[in-house]
Structures are given as structure tokens and as C-alpha cells.
Amino acid sequence: MLFLPSAAATLHLEQGPTPVRIDGEAYEVLIANLAIKVVRKLGEEENLLPVILRRWFGSDAGLPGRGERVKLKRSPSDLEMEALRITTSQGLKVWSRYLRETIAPAFGLTFSQAIWNAGFVVQDPEVFLLVTLAKEDMNTEHRYVDHFVSDREFAWQSQNRTTRTSKHGQILSDHRAQGKRVHLFVRPTKKTGPKPTPFFYCGEVDFISWEGDAPISIKWRLREAVPPSLHSVLGVPP
Numbered sequence: 122m123l124f125l126p127s128a129a130a131t132l133h134l135e136q137g138p139t140p141v142r143i144d145g146e147a148y149e150v151l152i153a154n155l156a157i158k159v160v161r162k163l164g165e166e167e168n169l170l171p172v173i174l175r176r177w178f179g180s181d182a183g184l185p186g187r188g189e190r191v192k193l194k195r196s197p198s199d200l201e202m203e204a205l206r207i208t209t210s211q212g213l214k215v216w217s218r219y220l221r222e223t224i225a226p227a228f229g230l231t232f233s234q235a236i237w238n239a240g241f242v243v244q245d246p247e248v249f250l251l252v253t254l255a256k257e258d259m260n261t262e263h264r265y266v267d268h269f270v271s272d273r274e275f276a277w278q279s280q281n282r283t284t285r286t287s288k289h290g291q292i293l294s295d296h297r298a299q300g301k302r303v304h305l306f307v308r309p310t311k312k313t314g315p316k317p318t319p320f321f322y323c324g325e326v327d328f329i330s331w332e333g334d335a336p337i338s339i340k341w342r343l344r345e346a347v348p349p350s351l352h353s354v355l356g357v358p359p
Contacts, residue, residue: 123157123170123191124298141193141200143173150202155298160202177204190300215345218319221251224306241280241289248296248303250277250341251320254356255310267307269357270340272347275305275326279337293339294328303327305341309354321355323347 138149143160148169151159160170174182177191192205213219213227225232230244242249252267266278283289296303306320326341347357 125152125155125157125193139200141202142196143202213322215322215324216348216351218308218321219306220317220319224249224251224320243289243292243301246301248292248301250303250305250326252277252305252307253309253311253318254307266338269347269355272349272352272357273343274329275307275323275341275343277305277339277341279339281336283337284335285331285337290337293337294331296328303341305343307355309356321351 136152138151140163141148141150141160147163148160149163150157151161157170159168160173161168171182190205192203194201194203213224219227221237222232225237225244228244228247230247236242236244237251240251240253242251254267266276268276270276279289279293285291285294292299292301293303303326305323305326307323308318308320310318312318323343324345326343329340329342331337331339347355351357352359
């Protein structure tokens with residue numbers, strides 16, 4: 122199914138069958154609880170949503186860890202649905218290292234010390250988690266509990282003021298429904314000698330679960346496992 126963000130209300134989408142054009146052809150979609158569950162030809166019963174998504178995004182569309190997105194828009198005559206293909210970055214490689222100031226330009230964004238010096242950065246539709254594992258040299262309020270649970274799971278703690286019901290809390294738990302992508306960057310220490318330590322780009326991550334409130338402790342699933350060569354550097358348990 123396709124989850125619709127709460128902003129879908131601005132398209133005046135109603136529950137039930139809704140006419141839509143896809144690749145120039147007439148269909149109807151069935152909308153229920155802010156989700157599109159069925160796409161079918163007018164007057165027919167077969168659900169063509171899986172066929173359409175695989176045509177757009179390949180045979181792996183919809184499998185765990187994938188984050189395909191579509192775009193709904195109002196034309197002068199009706200509603201249109203099309204594939205939304207956005208280049209995630211310009212050359213960042215998963216498990217390569219990058220300094221903080223090089224991350225923003227790689228996503229077509231402008232680097233600002235005021236924005237990017239934080240560990241949690243929202244630049245729609247991208248969300249960035251920038252984590253330093255060793256925090257002994259940081260202020261007490263910045264010593265969040267962050268660590269790899271395994272080579273495919275990462276435990277991350279929000280800022281102390283973040284609650285589940287806050288805007289940021291909802292972005293974290295509902296990022297896929299809101300059409301946002303969460304990128305994890307991790308470095309073992311704040312500095313290497315006198316210079317800042319670069320971050321390892323861990324790729325996109327997906328929300329698994331959370332506990333607590335103000336701060337929130339969240340488990341993220343990595344789409345690409347940590348390579349064995351980095352286990353000791355990043356503290357991945359055996």
C-alpha cells in the first residue's frame with residue numbers, strides 16, 4: 122500500500138474510490154485511513170498497484186528496507202499519480218567517511234554551521250542523524266546514549282527536550298509515511314588529534330521502535346550492514 126502524509130488533505134482526497142490518471146491512462150484508487158490500498162482500471166476488480174509500482178521501481182519495490190515514493194497532484198481536470206524519483210545524494214558512498222561541511226553540498230543543500238553543528242538536522246525531505254559515539258569530552262546535556270546493537274541495528278537517543286508527540290518526534294517515527302528519508306552518519310570520536318573526525322555514512326535507516334519520552338530512545342534498522350572491517354572502529358558487538 123501507499124501511505125499518504127497528513128498533508129494529503131490539501132488535495133481534498135476523500136475516502137473510497139477516486140479517479141486518477143497514471144501514465145496517461147484512467148484508473149481509480151481506493152483511499153482508506155490515509156493510505157492507497159488498491160489501484161484498478163475503471164469497472165474492473167483486479168488490484169494493479171503492485172504491477173504499477175514494479176513497473177516504476179523494479180521487481181524489488183515494496184520489499185523491506187525499500188522507500189519508494191509517488192507523487193499525487195491535481196491537474197485542471199483530475200488527479201494524477203506518478204513515480205517520484207529523487208537523487209538521494211551526489212556521490213556519497215555508504216561506509217565512506219565525510220566531514221560535516223561536505224555532507225550538505227552532497228545533497229544539494231547549503232552548509233550552515235548554525236544548522237549542521239547539531240546532531241539532528243531536518244532539511245525536507247531529508248533527515249540527518251550525525252552521531253559521535255565517544256562523548257567523554259562533550260557537555261553533560263549532549264551525552265546521549267548512541268551505539269550499534271548489531272551490524273544492522275543502531276540505538277539512538279534524541280535530545281532531552283524531544284517528546285513523542287512533538288513535530289520532531291512524529292518525523293522520527295513516521296518518516297516513511299511523511300515521505301522523509303533518514304540518513305545516519307557515525308564517527309567514533311569528536312576529534313582525531315587537533316582535527317575533526319570525519320563521519321562514516323551508514324546510509325538510510327528505517328524506524329523500528331522507540332521507548333521513553335524526553336528523551337526518546339529509538340532503534341533504527343540499517344539498510345546495509347556494517348562491514349566486518351569497521352566493527353571494532355564503530356563498536357559493533359560480535
